[in-house]
Amino acid sequence: MQGSxxxxxxxxxxxxxxxxxISPFIFSSPFWLDNSVLVAIFSLxxxxxxxAYGQAGILSIAPAAFASVGAFATSVVTTRYGLSPLIGLVLxxxxxxxxxxxxxxxxxxxxxxPLSIATLLLSLVLELAIREGGDFTGGYIGLSGIPTLWFAPxxxxxxxxxxxxxxxxxxxxxxxxxxxxxxxxxxxxHDPLRATADGVHVPxxxxxxxxxxxxxxxxxxxxxxxxxxxxxxxxxxxxxSIKIMLMAVIGGASTFLGPILGAAFLxxxxxxxxxxxxxxxIFGAVLIVVLLVAPNGVLGTDWRTFFNGKxxxxxxxxxxxxxxxxxx
Amino acid sequence: MFELAEYxxxxxxxxxxxxxxxxxxxxxxxxxxxxxxxxxxxAVLAAAIMYTVGGPAGVILAxxxxxxxxxxxxxxxxxLNRPGAVDHVIAVLGTFGLATxxxxxxxxxxxxxxxxxxxxxxxxxxxxxxxxPQMGINLAVCIVIVSILFIVLQRTPFGRAMRxxxxxxxxxxxxxxxxxLIWFTTYVLGGLLAGVAGVLILxxxxxxxxxxxxxxxxxxxxAIIFGMHSPLRGFAGGLIIGIVQALSSGYxxxxxxxxxxxxxxxxxxxxxxxxxxxxxxxxx
Numbered sequence: 001m002q003g004s005x006x007x008x009x010x011x012x013x014x015x016x017x018x019x020x021x022i023s024p025f026i027f028s029s030p031f032w033l034d035n036s037v038l039v040a041i042f043s044l045x046x047x048x049x050x051x052a053y054g055q056a057g058i059l060s061i062a063p064a065a066f067a068s069v070g071a072f073a074t075s076v077v078t079t080r081y082g083l084s085p086l087i088g089l090v091l092x093x094x095x096x097x098x099x100x101x102x103x104x105x106x107x108x109x110x111x112x113x114p115l116s117i118a119t120l121l122l123s124l125v126l127e128l129a130i131r132e133g134g135d136f137t138g139g140y141i142g143l144s145g146i147p148t149l150w151f152a153p154x155x156x157x158x159x160x161x162x163x164x165x166x167x168x169x170x171x172x173x174x175x176x177x178x179x180x181x182x183x184x185x186x187x188x189x190h191d192p193l194r195a196t197a198d199g200v201h202v203p204x205x206x207x208x209x210x211x212x213x214x215x216x217x218x219x220x221x222x223x224x225x226x227x228x229x230x231x232x233x234x235x236x237x238x239x240x241s242i243k244i245m246l247m248a249v250i251g252g253a254s255t256f257l258g259p260i261l262g263a264a265f266l267x268x269x270x271x272x273x274x275x276x277x278x279x280x281x282i283f284g285a286v287l288i289v290v291l292l293v294a295p296n297g298v299l300g301t302d303w304r305t306f307f308n309g310k311x312x313x314x315x316x317x318x319x320x321x322x323x324x325x326x327x328x
Numbered sequence: 329m330f331e332l333a334e335y336x337x338x339x340x341x342x343x344x345x346x347x348x349x350x351x352x353x354x355x356x357x358x359x360x361x362x363x364x365x366x367x368x369x370x371a372v373l374a375a376a377i378m379y380t381v382g383g384p385a386g387v388i389l390a391x392x393x394x395x396x397x398x399x400x401x402x403x404x405x406x407x408l409n410r411p412g413a414v415d416h417v418i419a420v421l422g423t424f425g426l427a428t429x430x431x432x433x434x435x436x437x438x439x440x441x442x443x444x445x446x447x448x449x450x451x452x453x454x455x456x457x458x459x460x461p462q463m464g465i466n467l468a469v470c471i472v473i474v475s476i477l478f479i480v481l482q483r484t485p486f487g488r489a490m491r492x493x494x495x496x497x498x499x500x501x502x503x504x505x506x507x508x509l510i511w512f513t514t515y516v517l518g519g520l521l522a523g524v525a526g527v528l529i530l531x532x533x534x535x536x537x538x539x540x541x542x543x544x545x546x547x548x549x550x551a552i553i554f555g556m557h558s559p560l561r562g563f564a565g566g567l568i569i570g571i572v573q574a575l576s577s578g579y580x581x582x583x584x585x586x587x588x589x590x591x592x593x594x595x596x597x598x599x600x601x602x603x604x605x606x607x608x609x610x611x612x
Contacts, residue, residue: 059420059421061424106598107597107598114597116417117363118594118597120365121593121594121597122594124590125587125591125594129587131583132584132587242424242428277435277436279432280428280429280432280433280435281432281433283429284426284428284429284432285425287422291404291408291422292404292407292422
């Protein structure tokens with residue numbers, strides 16, 4: 001019993017150990033502390049993609065959009081109304097859920113593919129809404145002067161808070177995945193008919209799971225806003241979403257630690273990439289190469305069998321009983 | 329009333345090119361069960377090349393580049409979404425990767441400036457509604473292309489093979505139809521149509537590097553209005569999207585004018601136009 005509990009805590013413990021080892025080396029460098037906080041924020045967003053895509057099979061093209069809902073929620077209540085960032089936290093967790101659930105419920109009645117397109121639509125509409133939000137969202141200028149968190153006033157404490165949140169989300173995520181709900185979600189992903197026959201109400205289950213993943217993105221947005229103390233229309237755009245998706249896919253969207261590994265790798269490598277406009281070419285090419293070589297990501301691929309040239313488990317897992325679903 | 333008539337006419341003419349983008353969306357969905365998110369990027373790439381090169385050589389190069397890009401996507405998607413190992417979402421992710429690549433490529437090579445050409449200085453007059461002759465050319469080109477595709481799909485052995493692959497890929501493969509080749513051809517055909525649409529867009533509304541995803545959305549929205557399972561209906565859907573855009577621009581303020589057509593597509597999506605795919609849990 002204790003062994004299984006420890007197994008459930010392993011991903012979070014791994015993160016805590018790695019951060020504990022790294023921290024003494026970066027405590028004296030504001031540059032690396034700042035990047036560490038950003039890695040933690042992007043890890044949360046990538047975990048949100050991992051939940052939606054890796055577990056439920058719903059490709060969300062809007063993790064940054066949900067994060068921006070959380071970020072603007074806390075920015076507005078703290079700067080416009082002078083309320084506590086903790087109230088902002090509640091809103092950052094709840095509002096993305098409130099937005100995602102009905103959207104998913106309306107669209108994932110049966111197929112996750114249209115929901116992917118709907119998230120793309122949502123991303124575009126939200127970007128427009130933020131730009132046209134006038135004084136409320138700061139319009140094209142954005143909202144500045146967002147207060148730092150009173151319980152994490154400097155970079156060191158933000159670094160600790162960020163990774164504590166990542167560990168907390170990981171513990172909850174691992175528990176959820178290993179619960180009856182998590183098993184039902186995986187069954188629904190691979191064979192909705194089978195899940196329905198097992199008594200699972202697939203559309204509502206997927207919608208709830210999608211809403212939870214949106215909430216994790218909202219949490220990342222909350223941290224983002226209070227870390228950077230500024231939110232503008234270009235802060236969390238669809239290009240950030242693309243980067244987040246890439247992080248999850250590179251690391252392994254269906255694994256617990258893969259999105260975090262992807263977030264760390266991509267955030268750090270971005271520091272050494274050329275101008276921003278050419279980064280899309282690199283990200284796009286990397287995404288394609290990863291999908292072709294190891295579609296389950298670095299941590300999701302069985303490298304021993306991969307290099308031995310045997311049939312990969314990933315391929316077996318992806319085989320479905322019939323093809324040509326579009327012809328129904 | 330005159331204003332409304334003007335918006336309807338302009339919208340319908342604008343939607344003609346969306347109809348051209350909707351055709352490959354439907355065709356690909358029917359044939360492979362997937363969506364090519366990079367369609368808009370092919371169109372913008374074609375527009376950018378046509379804008380830079382110009383003339384008949386520009387047309388050939390523009391459409392050729394779009395076909396080349398779609399060939400790459402076809403090859404990638406064949407690897408990701410092959411018969412026997414189908415994952416529609418992972419194939420969409422692959423096309424998303426190429427769309428991102430192309431958008432960045434266009435931004436790097438051609439810059440951020442809007443690309444538009446106005447080849448006509450004089451306009452046609454329809455009851456005081458001034459219409460550019462380019463819109464007439466767009467309409468004629470689209471009608472010719474869609475008619476040819478209709479004949480190819482309905483009257484030729486290739487069209488029959490394509491429809492057979494869509495209805496029952498396993499059965500089609502057992503009957504000697506090269507299903508994988510048909511799937512690949514569908515991707516390339518999508519690039520060809522998007523390339524033509526891109527050239528027409530350059531001469532009518534114009535484009536810039538950031539319009540790739542929005543063009544995909546317009547093509548996708550056009551395709552779902554009357555049902556994803558009929559490529560020809562997608563053309564009619566394009567007219568509707570064009571009209572919604574024109575009416576939004578005419579009657580709604582600022583940002584709403586851009587957001588309203590997106591919300592309209594979302595409403596259509598939520599009506600379940602694409603859900604047939606998994607109605608049997610993927611066991612088709």
